[in-house]
Amino acid sequence: MHFLEQNTQDLRAFISQLKIVKADAAGQKSGYPKLTVITPSYNQAAFLERTILSVLNQNYPNLEYIIVDGGSTDNSVEVIRKYENYLAYWVSEKDRGQVHAINKALEKATGDYISFQNSDDVYFPGTFSRFGEAAKKNTDDILFGDLYMISTDDEVTEILKTTSYNFSCQILEGMQIHNQSLFFKRSLVEQYGKFDESYRFAFDYEFISRYTSHKTTTVRKIEGLAGALRVHADAKSSTIASVGKEEHLRVHEIYISSVGPRALNKMRYLWCRIRKIGYFALRMDFKYIRFRLSR
Numbered sequence: 001m002h003f004l005e006q007n008t009q010d011l012r013a014f015i016s017q018l019k020i021v022k023a024d025a026a027g028q029k030s031g032y033p034k035l036t037v038i039t040p041s042y043n044q045a046a047f048l049e050r051t052i053l054s055v056l057n058q059n060y061p062n063l064e065y066i067i068v069d070g071g072s073t074d075n076s077v078e079v080i081r082k083y084e085n086y087l088a089y090w091v092s093e094k095d096r097g098q099v100h101a102i103n104k105a106l107e108k109a110t111g112d113y114i115s116f117q118n119s120d121d122v123y124f125p126g127t128f129s130r131f132g133e134a135a136k137k138n139t140d141d142i143l144f145g146d147l148y149m150i151s152t153d154d155e156v157t158e159i160l161k162t163t164s165y166n167f168s169c170q171i172l173e174g175m176q177i178h179n180q181s182l183f184f185k186r187s188l189v190e191q192y193g194k195f196d197e198s199y200r201f202a203f204d205y206e207f208i209s210r211y212t213s214h215k216t217t218t219v220r221k222i223e224g225l226a227g228a229l230r231v232h233a234d235a236k237s238s239t240i241a242s243v244g245k246e247e248h249l250r251v252h253e254i255y256i257s258s259v260g261p262r263a264l265n266k267m268r269y270l271w272c273r274i275r276k277i278g279y280f281a282l283r284m285d286f287k288y289i290r291f292r293l294s295r
Helices: 003-014 045-056 076-082 098-108 127-137 167-172 186-192 203-212 241-259 262-282 286-294
Strands: 035-041 063-069 089-092 113-116 142-150 156-160 182-185 219-230
Touching: 003 156, 035 045, 035 098, 035 127, 045 063, 045 076, 063 076, 063 098, 076 089, 089 098, 098 113, 113 186, 127 142, 127 219, 142 203, 167 203, 167 241, 167 262, 182 186, 182 203, 186 203, 203 241, 241 262, 262 286
Parallel strands: 035 063, 035 113, 063 089, 142 219
Antiparallel strands: 113 182, 142 156, 142 182
């Protein structure tokens, strides 16, 4: 069986229904850091329940789950109410959009680490436990992993593996970390501020660049940590076009001078591309290299 087919079967089984397992004493004393997961929601009832199940079915022993709905006019509120006993906080009221919704949740968050998953995206099985184990061993400010692409019926269509993080490549090449597989310390928000509402599409690119522009911020790639971006006609990412490109350029221009002399940027960009291939080659991941070359 192709690995994408196996991933599809695993995901569909994982988010098919609620599978809460009561934590035993050992699990409650696991030492996992407190994790706040935020879901901004607006008129995505067709997918919202699967997002919620992908969070709750992790059975993470130290979870704070917050949903901020922007006053949906479909049956999103009914879906949220179905699971409200498992939520630390939820609200449905008019807001200024996705970034405002996340910022409202950040004001409520009390976790050591924060993650946010959009109301049409999901986490894969075992993501939180892998995160928890990594966070116990390392005190890095940002932990991240690989990204899957899924369809409207939860078919896994593609995997996008990431390399170890490099700030120069983040600015020269573009997004190195995807929010679907991202966990960051709440202390970063306290130090460097919440998300910038002036960005509609590239706010994640902006805040990751802003947080990691400080040399004291530590970042670690966690192998196997995975979330999934759902591709569908109504997805915000499906309409990024010129606005998203303009916003990425704004971030690029803010930080490009900190990368080094502009005259060397072409060489640095080429190094970023070679670095990516070398990263997987050194790990003998030729299967993934072949997969990417075949796309």
